Amino acid sequence: MNSSDNKKHWENVYETKNPDQVSWTQKKPQTSLDFINSFGLGKEAKVIDIGGGDSNLVDFLLEEGYENITVLDISVKALEKAQQRLGSKADKVNWIATDITAFEPTETYDIWHDRAAFHFLTTPEQVSKYIDIAEKNITTFMVLGTFSKNGPAKCSGLDIQQYDEESLSEKFKEDFEMIQCITEDHTTPFETTQNFIFCSFKKH
Numbered sequence: 001m002n003s004s005d006n007k008k009h010w011e012n013v014y015e016t017k018n019p020d021q022v023s024w025t026q027k028k029p030q031t032s033l034d035f036i037n038s039f040g041l042g043k044e045a046k047v048i049d050i051g052g053g054d055s056n057l058v059d060f061l062l063e064e065g066y067e068n069i070t071v072l073d074i075s076v077k078a079l080e081k082a083q084q085r086l087g088s089k090a091d092k093v094n095w096i097a098t099d100i101t102a103f104e105p106t107e108t109y110d111i112w113h114d115r116a117a118f119h120f121l122t123t124p125e126q127v128s129k130y131i132d133i134a135e136k137n138i139t140t141f142m143v144l145g146t147f148s149k150n151g152p153a154k155c156s157g158l159d160i161q162q163y164d165e166e167s168l169s170e171k172f173k174e175d176f177e178m179i180q181c182i183t184e185d186h187t188t189p190f191e192t193t194q195n196f197i198f199c200s201f202k203k204h
């Protein structure tokens, strides 16, 4: 799928579905918060959530006192929904609507978080663009959450790439050292289970 069709897909998802109607919704993204806090950087660390959609992660990061948060997503509608939910607190966040593979950052990020966006990149070209952007623009830490080899083959009707510890480590080995990986079962709003792998990395 090209970038414009991909954007249309996601705009349509966020125009037509509420959080309780999509599989990835989490009330509290505890694993993501635990990884981000485990890095031990101060609250002034620059944190970016890649493919953040209308995830509640930004709400909890704000609540915990993080001061430099950016949320990036291909869908404008997703970001608008998050902004509406946050009300005036949305002004404290940088919002970037772009395809991650076309992202041209104007600053670097100390913590790069991605839950269930990287795995939608299924061509070698898309994956290498993502890795290149991550390598150039992350100062210190990254945490990636994708469907595991025991997880679903699709998400939101789209093909995804499943990963395990070895394949994630291999993809980023040039500039990142893997710190820790865990797998976890995510319970969807429909009471089904999806197996994720989360890995954290430190820049060399």
Ligand SMILES: C[S@@+](CC[C@H](N)C(=O)[O-])C[C@H]1O[C@@H](n2cnc3c(N)ncnc32)[C@H](O)[C@@H]1O
Binding pocket: 006, 010, 024, 025, 026, 050, 051, 052, 053, 054, 055, 056, 072, 073, 074, 075, 078, 098, 099, 100, 101, 114, 115, 116, 117, 120, 155, 156
């Ligand atoms: C499965 S949802 C996960 C949302 C959020 N990270 C969470 O955990 O709740 C995938 C998100 O990635 C976004 N996305 C998909 N492809 C993207 C791309 N190429 N660039 C930026 N965002 C993308 C979608 O709009 C959607 O918000």
